[in-house]
Amino acid sequence: MPIRLLRAAIAAAFCFLALPLHAQPWTSQRPDGHAPIGVMGDHTHGAGEVMLSYRYMYMPMAGSRVGTDAIADADIVSPNGSNFLVTPTEMPMQMHMFGAMVAPTDDLTLMLMVPLVFSEMDHVSRMSIQNNPDAVAFTTESGGLGDVKLSALYTFARPGRTRFHANLGVSFPTGSIDEQGVTPMSMGNEVRLPYPMQVGSGTFDLMPGVTYLGQSDAISWGAQASATVRLSENSNDYRLGNVYGGTLWGAYKITEMFSASVRAKAMTWGDVEGADPAYAMAVTNRVVPTVFPDLRGGTRLDAGIGVNFFVPSGSLHNLRIGVEGVLPIFQDLDGPQLEVDPMIEVGVQYAFGLFGKGHGH
Numbered sequence: 001m002p003i004r005l006l007r008a009a010i011a012a013a014f015c016f017l018a019l020p021l022h023a024q025p026w027t028s029q030r031p032d033g034h035a036p037i038g039v040m041g042d043h044t045h046g047a048g049e050v051m052l053s054y055r056y057m058y059m060p061m062a063g064s065r066v067g068t069d070a071i072a073d074a075d076i077v078s079p080n081g082s083n084f085l086v087t088p089t090e091m092p093m094q095m096h097m098f099g100a101m102v103a104p105t106d107d108l109t110l111m112l113m114v115p116l117v118f119s120e121m122d123h124v125s126r127m128s129i130q131n132n133p134d135a136v137a138f139t140t141e142s143g144g145l146g147d148v149k150l151s152a153l154y155t156f157a158r159p160g161r162t163r164f165h166a167n168l169g170v171s172f173p174t175g176s177i178d179e180q181g182v183t184p185m186s187m188g189n190e191v192r193l194p195y196p197m198q199v200g201s202g203t204f205d206l207m208p209g210v211t212y213l214g215q216s217d218a219i220s221w222g223a224q225a226s227a228t229v230r231l232s233e234n235s236n237d238y239r240l241g242n243v244y245g246g247t248l249w250g251a252y253k254i255t256e257m258f259s260a261s262v263r264a265k266a267m268t269w270g271d272v273e274g275a276d277p278a279y280a281m282a283v284t285n286r287v288v289p290t291v292f293p294d295l296r297g298g299t300r301l302d303a304g305i306g307v308n309f310f311v312p313s314g315s316l317h318n319l320r321i322g323v324e325g326v327l328p329i330f331q332d333l334d335g336p337q338l339e340v341d342p343m344i345e346v347g348v349q350y351a352f353g354l355f356g357k358g359h360g361h
């Protein structure tokens with residue numbers, strides 16, 4: 001392509017991103033001024049502003065897949081199938097996330113996120129399936145403080161009614177990777193629970209990303225690309241796979257207080273590298289798929305619908321409530337691995353000005 005054409009194409013693309021070029025800047029002072037609640041680090045704040053938030057996420061998993069195909073629990077534990085002794089059948093996970101944002105300048109917002117994670121895992125075994133196919137053989141539980149994340153969000157462009165900011169986060173290894181439980185195979189002893197029941201990554205992780213936001217009078221839209229990159233091996237001789245994701249959303253402002261959104265999200269995550277030596281015997285004896293480092297990765301495409309509620313004025317000005325339901329529509333898993341079922345996320349956010357301003361950006 002001739003250089004001149006290329007230049008014109010780039011200019012055209014930029015104009016499209018910056019549409020519509022109204023005098024009015026992008027604003028958070030509307031219900032769709034924040035992304036659907038499932039998006040993290042979507043918005044920044046004005047200088048001197050603070051936001052406190054709480055999110056609840058419920059992620060149920062049930063049934064397993066190999067690649068894109070469902071596999072029956074009975075086939076996973078069959079000697080003629082995947083030949084494991086035990087398989088997880090269900091794993092409901094709940095997360096409570098406490099967040100704080102503070103903006104030292106109009107361009108820089110700092111964000112702290114503190115998660116509490118609670119998981120349960122139900123299993124069947126080859127023996128239990130022969131005796132009573134519907135009975136749960138045993139359940140394990142884990143939970144507690146997850147990996148605390150600290151991010152900087154830096155706005156680097158504001159063309160027209162759009163914004164671009166860079167996200168740079170660090171995840172701290174505050175979550176346990178030594179969660180233990182008793183299983184029928186452990187003869188009453190506490191043994192280390194498998195990879196997916198561990199609460200943290202055990203490593204410092206880098207979380208880079210970039211976010212684009214746009215607005216017209218009635219609708220808003222945005223896109224975000226993000227990654228989680230593990231910086232080392234953890235103290236149990238492994239590292240979780242890196243995560244790469246992208247999400248795209250659009251929202252319609254129904255009134256000054258309500259908006260509705262649709263969203264698409266794609267993510268791919270790697271297998272575990274290395275191996276926790278605590279699982280060595282379980283791997284040798286093919287006890288359960290969840291201790292195999294090469295049965296952890298996958299790719300998933302989700303669709304979300306959500307609503308945002310916003311108080312535009314008065315004493316509760318800048319109080320927000322968001323709800324989003326997320327439906328997995330494609331899953332390709334290194335398996336047997338548990339698949340994700342429809343998830344729900346609910347959040348409350350409250351922003352205020354440190355100097356009594358609280359105008360919201």
Ligand SMILES: [Cu+2]
Binds near residue numbers: 043044045
């Ligand atoms: Cu905020």
